[in-house]
Amino acid sequence: MAKPPSNRKKATSAASTDSTSAANSANEDISQQVDPGSATITVTAVEVPELTEEEQRDRLHLERRVERAFFEAGKALAELRDRRLYRSTHSTFEEYCKDRFGFERRHPYRLIEAAGVVDNLIKMCPIWTQNQIEDDPPTVHSDQLQQILPTSEGQVRPMTKLEPQQQQEVWQQAVELAGGKVPTGRIVKDVVQRIMERTQVPNTYQIGEVCQILAKDNPELRGKGGCWGIVSQVNEFSCTVKTWDGEYTVGLKHLKSYDYLPAECEQMQVICDGVTAHRR
Numbered sequence: 001m002a003k004p005p006s007n008r009k010k011a012t013s014a015a016s017t018d019s020t021s022a023a024n025s026a027n028e029d030i031s032q033q034v035d036p037g038s039a040t041i042t043v044t045a046v047e048v049p050e051l052t053e054e055e056q057r058d059r060l061h062l063e064r065r066v067e068r069a070f071f072e073a074g075k076a077l078a079e080l081r082d083r084r085l086y087r088s089t090h091s092t093f094e095e096y097c098k099d100r101f102g103f104e105r106r107h108p109y110r111l112i113e114a115a116g117v118v119d120n121l122i123k124m125c126p127i128w129t130q131n132q133i134e135d136d137p138p139t140v141h142s143d144q145l146q147q148i149l150p151t152s153e154g155q156v157r158p159m160t161k162l163e164p165q166q167q168q169e170v171w172q173q174a175v176e177l178a179g180g181k182v183p184t185g186r187i188v189k190d191v192v193q194r195i196m197e198r199t200q201v202p203n204t205y206q207i208g209e210v211c212q213i214l215a216k217d218n219p220e221l222r223g224k225g226g227c228w229g230i231v232s233q234v235n236e237f238s239c240t241v242k243t244w245d246g247e248y249t250v251g252l253k254h255l256k257s258y259d260y261l262p263a264e265c266e267q268m269q270v271i272c273d274g275v276t277a278h279r280r
Helices: 007-034 052-069 069-082 093-101 106-123 129-135 142-149 153-159 165-175 183-198 262-279
Strands: 210-213 228-234 237-242 246-251 255-257
Touching: 007 210, 052 069, 052 142, 069 093, 069 106, 093 106, 106 153, 142 228, 153 165, 165 183, 165 255, 210 237, 228 262
Parallel strands: none
Antiparallel strands: 210 228, 210 255, 228 237, 237 246
């Protein structure tokens, strides 16, 4: 008697068919998901909270502290120098600044000079008191450009040899050229140069000052470019400079001060005298 047909193979076959279909379906889904052209990337936006009024005040206050750091340093250095508060540990102010702050040679004097210029610029801001300058100055409007103050020593350096009124004029013009913002040192320097050419600012060099000769486009100084000399006579728009091989009259634009300290200028004078005597 024939056995009834088995249903196991059919069931297995059906299960296999279902499994294959499911696998194919899954592969199709995976293929669709990894296709770079059709992939969708979901990015969650992170909301950045706005500063509160208190945070805005704190930020402005801290920014002002950073901006006036060089000014505060210059004021402090001037007092340390004038009161000789370094005398218990150092014989000179220069040695003290180098050991205590790591300042080289002219840097403390530049900060002191810069602080003096800023003090002068503050004077032309009558609606600000000193306390307002040290805390949070009011918002500057376009008609109050002169109330913007320097934020670094480099912005002030070109003005240090000018008269107070000229410093104020230079700064106001520089701020205007900068679009009502704090001008760069380069802008300030350019304004100073233009004012010097226009007003013929008196010669600010001093006898004994050590300078570098800049030959530039002056054929009379050919071969002297880069040489150092000592100012022996101050003229209206030039200086007589003593070098190792003689004296030369040099225009102001062909001179650059080395910014040596008085003691260093004296040492250079001794060296120059020695070289001159040896040549004789």
